[in-house]
Amino acid sequence: MSKNHFLRSIAENDIKNGKHEYVYTRFPPEPNGYLHLGHAKSICLNFGTAKELGGKCNLRFDDTNPEKEDIEYAESIRGSVEWLGFEWDKLCYASDYYDQLHDFAVELIEKGVAYVDDLNAEQMREYRGNFEEPGKNSPNRDRSIEDNLDLFARMRAGEFEEGQYTLRAKIDMASPNMTLRDPILYRIRYAHHYRAGDKWCIYPMYDFTHCISDALEGITHSFCTLEFQDNRALYDWVLEHITIDENLIGEKGKAMPRQIEFGRSNLEYTVASKRKLIQLVKEGHVSGWDDPRLTTLVGLKRRGYTPKSIRDFCEEIGVTKKDSTVEMTVLENAIRHDLEASAKRVFGVLKPLKVVITNYPEGESETFTVKNHPKDENMGTREIPFGREVYIDQDDFMLDPPSKFFRLGPGREVRLRYGYAITCNEVVQDDNGNVTELHCTYDPLTAKGKTPDGRKIKGIIHWVSAEHALDAEVRVYDRLYTEPNPAASDNFIDLLNPDSLHTYPDAKLEPSLADGTQEDRYQFERVGYFCFDEKDNNSQKLVMNRTVSLRDTWAKVSK
């Protein structure tokens, strides 16, 4: 069922060859922002691969930078992983390993492969060299083990200022791999940590923390993105130089966790970088992290995307060793595919145009029993009221329509879906020439799709009874940007699509929507898929979001 990508093959082979008895992965976000589609790929990869191969997966917060992290982000991330439908084996925090991490650092010092350095940031950059030239050893590189131990203890005790000292691994200042030029393991930070509080004033770096966290949790396969390829050498170096309780490590203490990298996927017409997302929110270009136009997971959820559609999307884009840019239509196809099968059909008119059926008796009405889904009988039926006055959409009427326009126009006939055929006899216009009302007559013999005389009625439009209609605000979204790759531009704010949000304040909906719930997904027939807005919809005011439009061949033809 699932695609057999290379990461899965590697894990599978490791089981077959007996390297591991099981697969254990982890999804390791830093709680410094909200999850987006890119994370969804990683989530599906880590949780999905483990699940498919009968293994386990942890949710681990990689929280080693107190200045950027917050409980708010951790909570949101947790919620998004659950929303996507995955269950972690353990909920872990790198910050829970601070004590052990500290002890491993001491071990490295004792082994003579780590030292305390007093070079400042600028000096360190100079000593590091560059791509052409090797780095130079720090003057502190040969400090005695005793002194290093003492200095590190005092770093921890808070005797120094931020930046005054660092703990570095003693590897190779001439390595062509820059990450191996004596990387920093610990830095001094007098910052309050959202979980560890003020217990620590030294914090471990990513490269030191991640591999050890993996080992402590018994992770077998550590999937990460391409930019960490160079870091893999350091990942392995750290694990080779520490002594870790055997039974804590993967398979019988023998197999170390292995880091394997995969390519990122970007979506066209969106941005995903944390910095850009923050700017959009702070400057008010969007309403918040959960703005339905954003591809954050909370945004997609509010927009009406289902967890299944996101999972299917991730499956569809695949996993390889190259970064890719995916077209928006792939995402849209995923949600349309899901909703086509599961959404209840209803009638909703976004831009109402009143139609008076002049030969329908005043004060009378009737109800039609209609299917909730054209193919799925299990979804049942509902009643929709019909009366002398109905609303149709302004887009379904043209004063001077082309011949291929299968809808209403002066003197033309269309079928009101599930109801009668009507003919437009009179167009009421205001002083500016705007069409404000249509007077039509109906053919009583055309009920329930019949045309007794055999005439063909090509046009079928949706409608809502004026007397019974529900008032609603409907929000329709379009792509956030006018360019496929806004991130490539340094003025990505200028590339915002001014028409990314259309609000229809006077929409008219069929009365059955009054009983809708937040979980419900609807197809407004001939229009698109909609859901209730989780924030602004309430019993006083109906507010709905368009998740995605229906495919619209006519829109293409009419161009």
Added chain:
RNA sequence: UGGGGUGUGGCGAAGUGGCCUAACGCACCGGAUUUUGAUUCCGGCAUUCGAAGGUUCGAAUCCUUCCACCCCAGCCA
């Protein structure tokens, strides 16, 4: 410039020496069905695999050279 990666149709992506005159999905283009211009269905869409050489009876798959793009010089992750 040193190191690490990647190059298959418009976008993704299978494929690791012969059943490849290259799967599948999206997009696109026909056509059929349809009380949603939706859905569904049927058909079309790379003689070519970054380029050039070479090995071989045979190459997208092996070798050589070249080219393009991405990542690394944070006390971020």
